[in-house]
Amino acid sequence: MPHPEEFKTKTHPELVKTKLDKCDLCHQVKKTDFLFCNDCHHGSASKWTYDPKVKWTTQHAKAVTTNGVAGCLGKCHEQKFCVDCHTKLKPVPTSHKDAKWLRDKLTVTAYGSKAAVASGKHALAAGTAIDSCEVCHGAGGTGSKFCKGCHGMDMPHPDTFKKNHVSGSKTPKLCANCHTFKELCSDCHHKDAKNGVAWAKQHPKAIAAGGAAQCFEKCHEDKQFCVSCHTKLKAVPASHNAKNWTRDLALKKAAGHSTAYKAQTDSCDYCHGTGGVEAKFCKSCHVLPMPHPADFKDTHKADFAAKKLTRKSCENCHNQFFCDNCHHAGSVANQPWRTYHPNLVKKNGAEPCFKCHKPTFCSYCHVRLIH
Structure with a gap:
């Protein structure tokens, strides 16, 4: 006595198995429910503050959770000791x-x-x-x-997971x-x-801002993926519900769909088919080549005469004032030309009318009104 350092750190566990009574002479381990042993083994040696009022089987869970099992294994217990106890008690x-x-x-x-x-x-x-x-x-x-x-x-x-995980789908x-x-x-x-927001609800804004080309770079093979999904869900982009989507009757303002098409031509193809303005879907509404050819201003009169163009086809995009604004100088948007033009004719004469109409054109209408 006192115990050598080797006894404290290495040899005493084996001696305790056969000579516990000798230990009890000084440390009163039996009377104190092994307080001396626990205070070291389940206290300082385990980097834990041992509480003698709480059973070790109860408090060791917190000790192990806090400090791990390294303090238990290697010094006193083998892993099998823990497994056997956990298996028996099923904690x-x-x-x-x-x-x-x-x-x-x-x-x-x-x-x-x-x-x-x-x-x-x-x-x-x-x-x-x-x-x-x-x-x-x-x-x-x-x-x-x-x-x-x-x-x-x-x-x-693994590092390769990012490239290979596509099979996860x-x-x-x-x-x-x-x-x-x-x-x-x-x-x-x-x-x-955006975290927590379903992509099906969120992607329209992203596609509208950046186009759909990014979708096909890594994940989706072709536009048919989009078409199949849009068709199945009957998805209609919010932009299509705008009042000016099909036509904008304000002068010098293009319809919403026309502006969107010019910005991202390929985006329209996903639902309406490829071919741009030559696609079947577009031509079924426009009825004539779009955009108008360069000489349309000079040829459309003859096309009307030949019935290649009709009032109905023009009204798909334009209202009457669109024509009046060009053909009838001085016309206003909120009044029909027929009732508004007399004041202008009195002021400016009828010569401007004869650029488009024969002199007898006026008489056809005026004579009918008189009789």
């Missing part, structure tokens, strides 16, 4: 009952810069002290039979073991995606 750590144990809040990839991080508490715990998990779930870390039985693949994802249930939010995929694959 389930309180952490495992947490609603966020398997998965927690949505964490996503910041497009092009930062990968998504783990949020499920079991993943965070494994990252901190994987050896604690092995006590019940077996050795091998995330490669153990228990872990792979749930994950179904190597974890964490065929096994969505496997991905859903961890990723219950479709937006996790969306926020990486879809630039300008």
